[in-house]
Amino acid sequence: MSAPAVPAAPAWAACDPYATALRTGRGPLFLQRADGWLLPLEVERWCAAADAVDRAVLDRCEGAVLDVGCGPGRLVAELAARGRTVLGVDVSEAAVARTVTVGGQALRRSVFEPLPGEGRWGTVLLMDGNIGIGGDVPALLRxxxxxxxxxxxxxxxxxxxxxxxxxxxxxxxxxxxxxGEPFPWARVGTPALLRHAERPGWRAAAQWTAGGRRFVALRTRAASSSAEPPKSTAVISSQRPRNTSADCPVAER
Structure with missing residues (x-):
């Protein structure tokens, strides 16, 4: 059986408005549907330091953390400052560059391409609407x-x-x-995501609301440990040389 096709990086990855917004830390910036409907992108919040809601989410992280669609890197930087092993992944060169600037490690690559540490990450983050990446939630969950x-x-x-x-x-x-050309995207609420998680391989671990934002924690079914905020510490990574190439290291676990 042939390997599944890897989706190309979306056109916005290199578009001037997105790159400019990340470099300056300012919007306004929107996702626009074909019918003209606009979804505002929270550029200023993404480019600021992690806030209280973000930090509470990060308290739940276990082991080495992969931040998918890391954007300008506030979560990667916060975890690195805590001494956690963390890597950001983003298709945008500007996002990767800013993540490195604020103290994190990041790799410019689609999440559907081969990544370091596959099958060994303790936590994967899909924050800031990134559950919509690729426009196909079941495929993203797989x-x-x-x-x-x-x-x-x-x-x-x-x-x-x-x-x-x-x-x-x-x-x-x-x-x-x-x-650039239009690219596929999805918007998914908590009930819909939980319905998708009923498929084999996942179990719902937690759901909560904070600061007007909603979150779901899912766990692969291979273990029975709790999804409550863990207190485990990961191997410190903040002292390692930063590398944004395809050889960006992942801590041995």
Missing amino acids: RMARLLAPGGLLIAETAPLDIEERTEVRVVTPGRDPV
């Missing part, structure tokens, strides 16, 4: 299961509404023409 260690933890931030939408969008700045 990929997450292959990245996690047995019994590993997936923490996903869901949409604040009970919604399940698959669409195509572009990144736009008000008053300017869209750049």
Whole structure:
């Protein structure tokens, strides 16, 4: 059987509005559907330091952490400052560059391409709407299961509404023409994500709301450990040389 095709990096990865927003730390920036509907992107929050809600999520992380769609790197930087083993992954060169600047390690690559440490990550993060990557939630969940260690933890931030939408969008700045081709995206609320998690391989571990944001923790079914906020410490990584190439190391576990 041939290997599944790897989705190409979406057009927004190199588009000027997105890269400029990450470099400057300012919006406004939106995802735009074909019908003109706009979803605001919280550029200022993403480019700031991790806030109290973020930090509470990170308290739940176990083992080495992979932040999928790390953006400008606030979560990677926070975990690195705590001495945790953490790697950010993003298709945007600007996102990877900013993550390194703020003190994290990051790799420019699609999550559907081969990644370091596959099958050994203790926690994978899908924050800030990244459950929508690729526009196919079941496919993304299958990929997450292959990245996690047995019994590993997936923490996903869901949409604040009970919604399940698959669409195509572009990144736009008000008053300017869209750049690049449309790319697939999904918006998924907690009920829809939990329905997808009923498929073999996952069990729901926790769900909560904080600061107007909603989260779900899922665990692969290979272990029975608790998903409550762990107190385990990971191998310190903040003293290691930073590397954003394809050979970016992952701690041995």
